[in-house]
Amino acid sequence: MTDEILDYHYSGKTGQVERLKDRVLASGDPREMFLYLFYVDNEEVDLMGKAILDTGNFVYIHYLLRSFRVTNYKDFIQKILCSDSPKYLFNILYDVDYLDKQSRLEIIQRIIELNDDSYITKAAYYYFVVLDLFDEGLSLFTKNFLRANFSIEVDNSNYKGALDKVFYRDDYKKDPDGFSMNCFEGRNGYIPSLIVCHINNSYSSAIKRFYDTKSGVSSHYVIRRDGHVKQVVGLDDSAWANGTSLDPLKDYYNRFATSEIARTINDNANYFSFSIEHESFDGNLTDEQLNATVMVMREIIAYLKDKYNYDFQIDRKHIIGHNEVNPVIRKKCPGEGFPFDKIIRRLKHQ
Numbered sequence: 105m106t107d108e109i110l111d112y113h114y115s116g117k118t119g120q121v122e123r124l125k126d127r128v129l130a131s132g133d134p135r136e137m138f139l140y141l142f143y144v145d146n147e148e149v150d151l152m153g154k155a156i157l158d159t160g161n162f163v164y165i166h167y168l169l170r171s172f173r174v175t176n177y178k179d180f181i182q183k184i185l186c187s188d189s190p191k192y193l194f195n196i197l198y199d200v201d202y203l204d205k206q207s208r209l210e211i212i213q214r215i216i217e218l219n220d221d222s223y224i225t226k227a228a229y230y231y232f233v234v235l236d237l238f239d240e241g242l243s244l245f246t247k248n249f250l251r252a253n254f255s256i257e258v259d260n261s262n263y264k265g266a267l268d269k270v271f272y273r274d275d276y277k278k279d280p281d282g283f284s285m286n287c288f289e290g291r292n293g294y295i296p297s298l299i300v301c302h303i304n305n306s307y308s309s310a311i312k313r314f315y316d317t318k319s320g321v322s323s324h325y326v327i328r329r330d331g332h333v334k335q336v337v338g339l340d341d342s343a344w345a346n347g348t349s350l351d352p353l354k355d356y357y358n359r360f361a362t363s364e365i366a367r368t369i370n371d372n373a374n375y376f377s378f379s380i381e382h383e384s385f386d387g388n389l390t391d392e393q394l395n396a397t398v399m400v401m402r403e404i405i406a407y408l409k410d411k412y413n414y415d416f417q418i419d420r421k422h423i424i425g426h427n428e429v430n431p432v433i434r435k436k437c438p439g440e441g442f443p444f445d446k447i448i449r450r451l452k453h454q
């Protein structure tokens with residue numbers, strides 16, 4: 105039914121939509137229900153949402169909550185709290201921006217119960233530093249946690265700084281030498297015409313994953329929040345950052361792309377794109393990072409001219425977000441704060 109749903113979306117036709125809705129509901133398939141909401145009619149969020157919740161499918165519950173404002177999301181939270189995965193719980197906390205304080209604290213409490221130090225640190229960092237929220241009980245817990253695990257003496261005045269230090273503690277180690285093995289050799293015959301922007305919470309965890317041959321992911325560049333740039337994959341080769349598939353059953357199906365270029369070239373988008381990761385939680389970049397991004401993009405544009413005599417067009421059709429290639433799975437990458445307009449202005453006028 106995926107192609108049928110997309111046909112509705114792209115043709116703009118409204119006839120028979122009730123029948124399609126009934127069939128999607130009758131299928132009992134949380135994926136079809138989610139896609140219906142995403143591409144056909146997002147007014148049905150409460151109806152489809154309830155049906156997706158009833159299937160108990162954690163993946164599509166996550167996609168649903170981060171893509172739509174769900175009125176009765178508290179019912180969803182109760183289901184989510186049954187999860188044993190700190191990663192899943194953190195992703196809900198991070199991706200769903202309309203949760204109230206109590207729901208956030210319940211999720212963090214569950215992460216604490218699961219006893220995974222790195223996710224406890226990440227959740228506390230996100231709550232106190234990124235969201236800049238406060239809670240007496242959680243701050244007491246956090247101070248004890250930092251003392252016990254990292255022998256850091258903390259009080260009310262410095263625990264945010266301490267969290268920052270602990271969260272980014274690996275970030276200033278030496279970069280790995282050379283390029284990562286995680287890439288396709290060459291461009292499969294394409295002249296790459298897209299620059300795709302991403303965010304990643306932490307530079308060091310991105311670098312670690314991109315050099316781990318088991319992870320299956322990489323990016324051409326990673327830019328740390330202090331502006332430091334590491335190139336991970338050579339520009340002649342295809343990084344593994346924004347892959348698409350021609351298989352409608354994959355959640356990274358190329359027809360899902362809102363980018364016309366990614367959707368209409370019938371191949372894996374990694375072949376015809378460059379990818380840049382930025383260390384950020386919400387897409388906002390530091391001044392140093394913004395400067396580095398503009399510099400890296402200039403390098404890419406010069407490379408295209410030099411290697412292919414290709415004039416890269418500096419606009420939002422060609423400089424895009426990961427969410428425009430993989431909207432279903434990467435709705436929040438690179439985040440609402442990402443400064444596309446600023447970058448484009450700088451590239452054009454300097």
Ligand SMILES: [Zn+2]
Nearest residue numbers: 302303426437
């Ligand atoms: Zn991304």
